[in-house]
Every structure is written in C-alpha cells, then in structure tokens.
Amino acid sequence: MKCSVCGAPAQVEVRRRNRAFCVEHYREWFVRETRRNVKRHRMIRPQDRLLAAVSGGKDSLVLWSVLSQLGYEAVGLHIQLGIGDYSRRALETTRAFAAAHGLDLIVVDVRESFGLTIPELARATGRAACSGCGLSKRYLMNRVAEDEGFNVVATGHNLDDEAATLLGNVSHWQLDALMRQGPMLAERPGLARRIKPLYTFTEREVAAYAFLAGISYQHEECPHAEGAKSLLYKELLNRLETRMPGTKQVFLEQYLKKVQPALRDHSVEAEVELRRCERCGSVTTGAVCAHCKLWDRAYARAKKRHLLPPDAGFDPRPKLHFLTRSEP
Numbered sequence: 001m002k003c004s005v006c007g008a009p010a011q012v013e014v015r016r017r018n019r020a021f022c023v024e025h026y027r028e029w030f031v032r033e034t035r036r037n038v039k040r041h042r043m044i045r046p047q048d049r050l051l052a053a054v055s056g057g058k059d060s061l062v063l064w065s066v067l068s069q070l071g072y073e074a075v076g077l078h079i080q081l082g083i084g085d086y087s088r089r090a091l092e093t094t095r096a097f098a099a100a101h102g103l104d105l106i107v108v109d110v111r112e113s114f115g116l117t118i119p120e121l122a123r124a125t126g127r128a129a130c131s132g133c134g135l136s137k138r139y140l141m142n143r144v145a146e147d148e149g150f151n152v153v154a155t156g157h158n159l160d161d162e163a164a165t166l167l168g169n170v171s172h173w174q175l176d177a178l179m180r181q182g183p184m185l186a187e188r189p190g191l192a193r194r195i196k197p198l199y200t201f202t203e204r205e206v207a208a209y210a211f212l213a214g215i216s217y218q219h220e221e222c223p224h225a226e227g228a229k230s231l232l233y234k235e236l237l238n239r240l241e242t243r244m245p246g247t248k249q250v251f252l253e254q255y256l257k258k259v260q261p262a263l264r265d266h267s268v269e270a271e272v273e274l275r276r277c278e279r280c281g282s283v284t285t286g287a288v289c290a291h292c293k294l295w296d297r298a299y300a301r302a303k304k305r306h307l308l309p310p311d312a313g314f315d316p317r318p319k320l321h322f323l324t325r326s327e328p
C-alpha cells in the first residue's frame with residue numbers, strides 16, 4: 001500500500017475514505033481535516049477564549065495538541081475525579097503533556113471542591129458512578145469557563161463517541177438529545193459554546209495520530225467504563241464498520257444533514273428559558289440546578305451514613321489550581 005499523496009510506503013490506511021498515508025502526510029491530513037471541521041461549523045472566532053477539557057486520554061491530548069498547531073491558544077481543564085490510581089495517573093499524564101508543550105492547565109479536584117470523590121458520590125447517592133461523574137464534569141466545564149472568562153469549551157469527542165451516542169438516542173427515541181446532538185452547541189448567556197473539532201475521526205484514526213505524533217497518553221480505561229452501554233453501541237457499530245467501511249461516518253453525517261434539520265423544523269418546543277441557580281448562581285432551567293440538587297442529596301445521605309461530619313454543608317464553589325507554563 002502506498003501513500004496517496006507521495007507514493008512512499010503507507011503507514012496508515014483510512015479505509016472509509018479509500019486513502020492511505022505515510023507518517024508525514026497522515027499527520028498533515030489529520031491537522032488539515034481538523035481545521036476544516038473548525039471552519040465548516042465556525043467553531044472558533046477570532047476573539048474567542050478557549051478552554052480544552054483534557055482527561056489525559058488520547059482524544060483530549062490530540063485535540064489540545066492539534067488546536068495549538070492550528071494557532072489556537074487553549075487553556076486545559078483537568079478534572080480530578082478521585083477514581084484511585086486511574087485518576088492519579090490521568091493527572092500525571094496531563095501535567096507532563098502540558099509541561100512538555102508549554103501549555104497552561106487548570107486542575108479542579110472534585111473531592112477538594114465538593115467533599116467527596118466520584119466513587120464516594122456514587123455510594124452516597126446510590127446511582128451509577130457515570131451519572132454523577134457526567135453531570136459534575138459538564139457542570140465544572142461550564143462553571144470554570146464562566147468564572148474564568150472562557151466562552152468556548154472544546155472536547156475530544158470522536159466519530160465513534162458521536163455515532164454511539166446517536167445510536168443510543170435513536171434506539172430510545174430521545175428527541176431532546178437528538179436535537180441537541182452535533183459538533184457544536186451554540187453559546188448562550190452563561191453557557192459556553194461547546195465544540196468537538198475531532199468529531200469526524202474514528203477512535204482508531206485518533207490513536208494513530210497520537211502514536212505517530214509521539215503523544216504519550218493514558219491507555220487504561222476508567223474502571224467504571226466496563227459494562228457502560230456506550231461500549232456496547234461502539235461494539236455494534238464496529239461490527240458494521242468492518243463489513244461496511246464508512247457506516248459510522250454516514251450514520252452520523254447524514255443524520256446531521258438530513259434528519260436533524262427536519263426534526264428542528266417540526267419541533268413545537270420553544271427554547272427553554274434560562275435562569276440562575278439559587279444555590280450556586282450557574283445557569284439552569286429550574287430554581288436549583290441539577291448539580292446542586294445531586295450534591296445536596298449526596299450530602300444528606302452521606303451524613304446519615306457517617307461518611308461526612310454532621311455539620312458538613314455542600315459548598316458549590318469549585319477550587320481551582322492554575323498550573324502555568326512557567327510552573328511545570
């Protein structure tokens with residue numbers, strides 16, 4: 001197999017595009033495609049301030065690296081979840097990457113900020129770790145962005161993630177989620193614009209870029225990911241992709257192009273009015289936001305089980321650590 005650009009022996013095949021590349025031209029193609037995604041959806045505008053959510057995994061570190069190469073100055077946000085060694089190694093990897101590339105990083109520790117780690121929160125609420133974790137991560141991304149003056153939050157979601165989410169939403173006909181799904185969620189007062197510049201690359205393509213660009217990332221999966229429905233959807237889509245290359249891409253892109261606009265046209269729902277949470281001041285739809293409700297509930301139950309002292313109260317203000325490029 002030869003590189004479609006220069007004819008040298010190819011290292012990576014992109015079957016769904018019928019193309020193959022040598023190392024140099026694969027990296028060039030990847031960065032060019034990312035730029036195309038950003039431009040096509042007008043994800044980033046000149047005056048924007050960017051926060052990149054970085055977990056230490058391949059997707060987020062590749063995203064951070066490629067955004068820098070494209071000339072966008074994105075400050076990283078790493079959320080310490082307190083999931084044992086997995087979280088400790090995630091922080092180490094992220095810090096090492098930031099230091100090696102001269103990038104600014106903000107770290108928020110969930111336990112230091114709110115009093116419990118994600119596994120403790122799960123035990124206190126009796127809900128799966130992923131549900132509290134997802135809610136807290138979304139909350140913190142937006143909260144840190146608003147408090148620190150960032151109007152855009154970039155995440156490393158890839159084609160596999162997006163196609164799996166779409167399959168999950170379609171199989172349960174979750175119309176609200178289907179209408180919101182996409183590579184960009186518009187900015188609203190108090191809500192940062194959410195962008196996913198890598199949404200057209202498969203997981204394998206992102207991993208290939210990380211490998212060829214020498215990015216060292218955390219390979220291990222979160223122990224709570226096992227058994228997650230999203231993995232089952234990914235597995236099903238991978239089986240289809242093996243038999244019919246391009247399935248994931250067509251499934252997602254055609255949904256966004258043909259189905260979502262029709263859904264939006266026929267939607268009778270008015271845009272929900274936003275207000276400020278009485279507890280924390282973040283944007284929400286009710287009197288108290290879902291994040292404050294979750295943590296208030298967790299505190300009440302944790303105190304009953306003596307996981308927290310009886311006088312403990314939930315303080316919704318996150319504690320931020322700024323690791324600047326001059327302080328590796």
Ligand code: SF4
Binds near residue numbers: 081130222
């Ligand atoms: S797998 Fe679940 S608990 Fe682990 S990081 Fe993801 S959302 Fe959080």
Ligand SMILES: [Zn+2]
Binds near residue numbers: 005008025
């Ligand atoms: Zn080449």
Ligand SMILES: [Zn+2]
Binds near residue numbers: 278279288293
């Ligand atoms: Zn709140």
